[in-house]
Amino acid sequence: MSDIMADENDGVRLTETQRRRRRSRSIAIALVLAGLVVLFYVVTIVKLGPGIMNRPM
Amino acid sequence: MSDVGSINERYETGEGVGDASVGDFWALLKPRVMSLVIFTALVGLVLAPGDLHPVLAITALMCIAIGAGASGALNMWYDADIDAMMSRTAKRPVPAGRVTPGEALGFGLMLSAGSVLILGLFVDWLAASLLAFTIFFYAVVYTMWLKRSTPQNIVIGGAAGALPPVIAWAAVTGRVDLAPLSLFLLIFLWTPPHFWALAVLKTRDYARAGVPMLPVVAGERTTRWQILLYSALLVPAGVLPAACGIAGIPYVIVSLVLGLAFVWFAVAIVRAVDQPALAKACGRLFGYSILYLFAMFAMLLVERAAGVAPLPALIGG
Numbered sequence: 001m002s003d004i005m006a007d008e009n010d011g012v013r014l015t016e017t018q019r020r021r022r023r024s025r026s027i028a029i030a031l032v033l034a035g036l037v038v039l040f041y042v043v044t045i046v047k048l049g050p051g052i053m054n055r056p057m
Numbered sequence: 058m059s060d061v062g063s064i065n066e067r068y069e070t071g072e073g074v075g076d077a078s079v080g081d082f083w084a085l086l087k088p089r090v091m092s093l094v095i096f097t098a099l100v101g102l103v104l105a106p107g108d109l110h111p112v113l114a115i116t117a118l119m120c121i122a123i124g125a126g127a128s129g130a131l132n133m134w135y136d137a138d139i140d141a142m143m144s145r146t147a148k149r150p151v152p153a154g155r156v157t158p159g160e161a162l163g164f165g166l167m168l169s170a171g172s173v174l175i176l177g178l179f180v181d182w183l184a185a186s187l188l189a190f191t192i193f194f195y196a197v198v199y200t201m202w203l204k205r206s207t208p209q210n211i212v213i214g215g216a217a218g219a220l221p222p223v224i225a226w227a228a229v230t231g232r233v234d235l236a237p238l239s240l241f242l243l244i245f246l247w248t249p250p251h252f253w254a255l256a257v258l259k260t261r262d263y264a265r266a267g268v269p270m271l272p273v274v275a276g277e278r279t280t281r282w283q284i285l286l287y288s289a290l291l292v293p294a295g296v297l298p299a300a301c302g303i304a305g306i307p308y309v310i311v312s313l314v315l316g317l318a319f320v321w322f323a324v325a326i327v328r329a330v331d332q333p334a335l336a337k338a339c340g341r342l343f344g345y346s347i348l349y350l351f352a353m354f355a356m357l358l359v360e361r362a363a364g365v366a367p368l369p370a371l372i373g374g
Binding site (some may be wrong): 015018021024025028042043046057 | 076077078080082110112113116175179
């Protein structure tokens with residue numbers, strides 16, 4: 001048990017700069033993903049048009 | 058600055074993972090090259106006959122830009138060893154140690170696959186295939202093979218940078234015609250004098266890195282004449298878009314004037330009497346070449362915006 005805790009304590013410790021950069025990378029990835037969601041939504045509307053709801057049951 | 062050994066070491070140990078900022082990943086995309094790609098592709102989109110929904114046109118442009126950026130990232134991943142040895146490239150994210158080679162490789166592959174798939178699924182599969190070919194040609198044929206093996210590296214490799222307007226044309230029309238190929242030829246012939254002017258300025262760097270650029274392998278004299286040769290070929294190539302029916306008389310006049318000015322700058326390189334004069338002439342041609350390509354493509358856009366009628370196509374009409 002104590003060995004496991006020691007291992008956990010020996011894990012990677014990020015510096016303040018690394019933490020800040022990781023946060024900015026995470027935000028950038030989130031923005032890209034949100035952009036892709038919007039793109040997929042808009043392109044679906046553009047390509048299917050009014051027929052988007054018109055599908056055989 | 059880091060050397061080859063430490064780059065490989067980081068690759069194996071994973072050291073440096075997580076050090077990169079968003080700006081470092083942005084730099085991997087070679088944003089300045091990307092801006093030229095976006096601009097030439099935009100011209101291809103605008104000139105192509107047919108209608109493409111604005112959303113799909115923006116999507117196509119974005120995919121072409123990201124595909125080009127992805128090939129830049131793959132280039133920086135593979136070339137990190139020689140980039141580290143050259144003053145112009147030593148501060149790039151991978152040789153500087155801010156991005157690990159593995160991160161650059163993963164980033165490049167992910168963006169390549171994403172841009173090709175989105176272009177294919179949303180716009181056109183021929184355009185997507187051309188984009189995939191462009192990325193392959195730049196990352197594998199040019200970067201991994203030609204760049205380190207032949208002084209004709211940038212002549213042949215220039216095909217990758219010349220394809221964006223063709224991809225854009227295919228995105229609108231679903232085919233490849235002679236007209237976009239005339240734009241391809243323009244960029245293709247423009248590339249050697251543009252890069253050789255830079256290579257003359259950076260000959261020592263390239264020699265130290267073992268990159269067989271023309272000035273390193275064939276010498277300065279040959280390079281000067283080759284710059285002049287390709288510059289002279291640019292003059293008729295510049296008029297070709299008009300012969301293919303996508304440009305009018307104003308473009309022809311501007312292209313001739315700009316093309317002859319290009320030759321004039323190249324003649325100054327041939328006639329340079331000493332090293333300072335040669336460096337000055339090469340610096341001038343390098344700067345002018347960027348302005349030249351921008352102005353030529355801008356003229357095509359201006360003509361279209363102003364409603365100038367293109368000349369009847371003499372070839373490929």
